[in-house]
Amino acid sequence: MAVTNIYTVTGMTCSHCVQAVTGELSTLPGVEDVRVDLASGAVTVTSAAPLADNDVRAAVDEAGYELATA
Numbered sequence: 001m002a003v004t005n006i007y008t009v010t011g012m013t014c015s016h017c018v019q020a021v022t023g024e025l026s027t028l029p030g031v032e033d034v035r036v037d038l039a040s041g042a043v044t045v046t047s048a049a050p051l052a053d054n055d056v057r058a059a060v061d062e063a064g065y066e067l068a069t070a
Helices: 015-026 053-063
Strands: 003-010 031-037 042-047
Touching: 003 053, 015 031, 015 042, 015 053
Parallel strands: none
Antiparallel strands: 003 042, 031 042
C-alpha cells in the first residue's frame, strides 16, 4: 500500500526549481510519484513505504532548497 506525505519546500521560484526538487526526491528508494505545487511550496510524495524525514531533507537540500519545519 502506497504512503503519501506532503512536505513544504521553501525557496522555489520557477519551473527549474520544481524540476530540481522532483528529480532529487525521485531518486529516493521506493518513491513512486512526486508532485510540486510551486505557488504554495507543497510537495506531495507517494512512496511504497514511509520515508525517513532525514532522507527527504537531504534530497531537498541537494536540490538547493530547504524543507520547512513543522
